Amino acid sequence: EIVLTQSxxxxxxxxxxxxxxxCTASHSxxxxxxxxxxxxxxxxxxLLILRTSNRAAGIPDRFSGSGSGTDFTLTIDRLEPEDFAxxxxxFYGVSPWTFGQGTKVEIK
Amino acid sequence: xxLLLESGGGxxxxxxxxxxxxxxxxxxxRAYSMTWVRQAPGKGLExxxxxxxxxxxxxxxxxxxxxxxxxxxNSKDTLxxxxxxxxxxxxxxxxxxxxxxxxxxxxxxGQGTLVAVSS
Numbered sequence: 001e002i003v004l005t006q007s008x009x010x011x012x013x014x015x016x017x018x019x020x021x022x023c024t025a026s027h028s029x030x031x032x033x034x035x036x037x038x039x040x041x042x043x044x045x046x047l048l049i050l051r052t053s054n055r056a057a058g059i060p061d062r063f064s065g066s067g068s069g070t071d072f073t074l075t076i077d078r079l080e081p082e083d084f085a086x087x088x089x090x091f092y093g094v095s096p097w098t099f100g101q102g103t104k105v106e107i108k
Numbered sequence: 109x110x111l112l113l114e115s116g117g118g119x120x121x122x123x124x125x126x127x128x129x130x131x132x133x134x135x136x137x138r139a140y141s142m143t144w145v146r147q148a149p150g151k152g153l154e155x156x157x158x159x160x161x162x163x164x165x166x167x168x169x170x171x172x173x174x175x176x177x178x179x180x181x182n183s184k185d186t187l188x189x190x191x192x193x194x195x196x197x198x199x200x201x202x203x204x205x206x207x208x209x210x211x212x213x214x215x216x217x218g219q220g221t222l223v224a225v226s227s
Contacts (some may be wrong), residue, residue: 035213037153044203044217045145045153056215088153093211095167097143097155 002026002091006100012108015079021103023072023089032093036065036074039086039102048087049074079105110134110216112204117221124194128221130187130204138162138182141207143214144189146200146223154200157189158207172198191223199225 003026013019023034036049047056049065052072062077076083084107089100116128130142144156157178158167166178177190187204201222205214 033211033213037214039153044219045205045214046217047213047215050208050213086152090153090155090213092213095158096169097158097212099145099153099155102152 001096002029002032002098004089004091004098004100006087006089006103008103009101010104010106012106013079014108015081017079019076019079019105021074021076021087021089021105023067023074023100025070025072025091028069029091029094032091034065034067034072035090035092036063037088037090038083039088045088076105110206112206112216112218114202114204114218114221117202117223119224119226120194121227122194122196122225124225126191126194126223128189128191128202128204128223130189130218132185132187132206135206137180137185140209141212142180142187143205143207143212144178144187145203145205145214145217146198147203147220148197148200151200156202159187194223194225196225199223 005024007022034052037045039045053065064075086102088102091098111133114130141160143158159178163180175193179188201220203220204218206216208215
């Protein structure tokens, strides 16, 4: 099983700033992929990034993903007010799928 | 428009049973694998179970294996999760989600249904 650890737990930032969220896998994998989701309380999670670096349909280009091996990153350029939320990375494609514990992006 | 609507949540005693349903619309349901994900109060997302398009392959997290059963009725465009021998740590909002072919991830999600486990 791939265990994902996200850091930091919380990021306090101002609108317009750039943020980088980290997701570290317990070990390298040759099968499976990394995705990123945004989740706001009371709403359905929203797929942002699939296959490490591909934006999902309709996702603004201020969201980008990168990484390889065990280290993966979600970057949000020019934070908008609607971007303050929880963010989760996910390992998928091979069972069991797993999620990181999440990073909260909050307004400073 | 893709829509997923969960139902069936509620309050149940430890050791009890619930059946969750997820009605799908706006896409060819039988062509897609489907997933259940849960979020316990104050916690993060947890992958629970998945099923392929014809229902012939199922997958479970270790935390629910042997207690939960995923199934689907493609004639009704409906996904199910049967929750047996419920424990207090099964209390959560349960989301159903569609899997993007061929390997995922989950591209559309429902709003969730709340399961509470308490005596």
